[in-house]
Amino acid sequence: MEHLYFDHGATTLLRREVKEAMIYSMDLFGNPSSLHDEGMRAKDEMEAARERVAGALGASPREILFTGSGTESNNLAILGVARRHRNRGNHIITTQVEHPSVLETCRFLEKEGFRITRLPVDDYGIIDPIELEKSLTPHTILVSVMAGNNEVGSLMPIPAIASLLREKGILFHTDAVQYFGKVPLDVANWGVDLLSIGGHKINGPKGVGALFVRKGVRLDPVFFGGGHERGLRPGTHNLSGIIGLGVAVQLAAKEAAETETRLTRLRGRLWDQISREIDGTHLNGHPVKRLPHNLNIRFERVEGQAVMLELNRVGIAVSSGSACSSGKGAPSHVLKAMGQSDEEAYQSLRITLGRETTEKDIDILTYRLQKILVALRSRIRS
Known part of the structure; x- marks a missing residue:
């Protein structure tokens, strides 16, 4: 049986160029913080990776911090700003549909006396910049809004938000x-102050990420014990992961325009087939303003997890939600914030495409999905 992978929103296959760079890095056994030749060779490779990440983002190398993941980048951005700028204010604004690494960090800060505003979203999962502006106070020090939703794929108006906040001198972080x-x-075009990325979402290694921190933005550390990453991320560097991240980021940025076009076409093909051939289907998220690789669908009369398990049985991997929140039993907080009932939220399935996805894969998925839904719905009727 042919196995197909449609869960690239959870993680991606390590691409060949990244794997080769990481294998090469295994021989760089020196600690990048050491001053001898072996250490300096390792440091040179690490700084080359930093330059690759910076170049891909349109930043300077000094503005890039290496972390252990996108989650850690989000934590460092929010906690770092909150603790550094507490003398200026204690108000932070985010949205109801953020990744748990943002929502739970904000929940923790509430225990430390910070006031958190969680902006509502419309039926597509997008905030209104006007409502954001109304929520600002003289005590607001940070706004954190994700660029593209990890569950339903809807895009937030990041440049518009950045422009608004820049005029008011409020720091802006986005989970990208x-x-x-x-x-x-x-x-530079977006105008954000802090931006998070993770390696394993772009065919890079797991366990490594990066945080862009605009020049002049000051953070307090979250961890303690060394001067690594300008004193903001102590601990011996994950050299192999960083080198792999550098290659993955550089390639992803170079191919981004082509990737957007290809994935948008494939996603359109998949939705056209599913909506035409399977009744009782509803698209979650904005039909146009969405991540090109994301398709989140609600199927009437069946639970998304049941569909996911049946697809897995026939060799197709999809998700019933975010990989960071699946298995907890509660309905998606994103879909609930978009106005769906518990029953509707449980009926959703997330399909995410990637570098390896082909038109043939799309056709196979549609065919097997249709058969599974017919079988599941017939059981309910009987």
């Missing part, structure tokens, strides 16, 4: 973990 590499991105 799902966005980067699928759509061209330049931090």
Whole structure:
């Protein structure tokens, strides 16, 4: 049986060029913080990776911090700003549909006395910049809004938000973990102050990420114990992961425009087939303003997890939600924020495409999905 992977929103296949770079890095056994020749060779390779990441984002190398993941980047951005700028204010604004690494960090900060505003979204999962502006106070120090939603794929108006906040001197962080590499991105054009990315969403290694911190933005550390990454991320560097990240980011940025076009076409083909051949289907998220690789669908009368398990049985991997929140039993907080009932939220399936996805794969998925839904719905009727 042919196995097909449609869960690239959870993680991606390590591409050949990245794997080769990481294998090469295994011989660089020196610690990048050491001053002898072996250490300096390792440091040179690490700084070359930093330059690759910076170049891909339109930043300077000094503005790039290496972390252990996109989640850690989000934590460092929010906690770092909150603790550094607490003397200026204690108000942070985010949205109801953020990744758990943002929502749970904000929940933790509430225990430390910070006031958190969680902006509502429309039926597509998108905030209104006017409502954001109304929520600003003289005590607002940070706004954190994700670029593209990890569950339903809807895109937030990042440049518009950045422009608004820049005029008011309020720092702006965006979680671009799902966005980067699928759509061209330049931090200078966006005007954000902090931006998070992760390696394993762009055919890079797991366990490594990066945080863009605009020149002049000051953070407090979250961890302690060394001067690594300008004192903001202590601990011996994950050299192999960083080198792999550098290659993955550089390739993803170079191919982003082509990737966006190809994935948008494939996603359109998949939705056209599913909506035409399977009744009772509803698209979650915006039909146009969405990540090109993301298709989140609600199927009437069946639970998404049941469909996911049946697809897995026939060799197709999809998701019933975010990989960071699946298995907890509760309905998606994103779909609930978009106005769906518990029953509707449980009926949803997330299909995410990637570099390896072909038109043939799309056709096979549609065929097997149709048969599964007919079988599942017939059981309900009987």
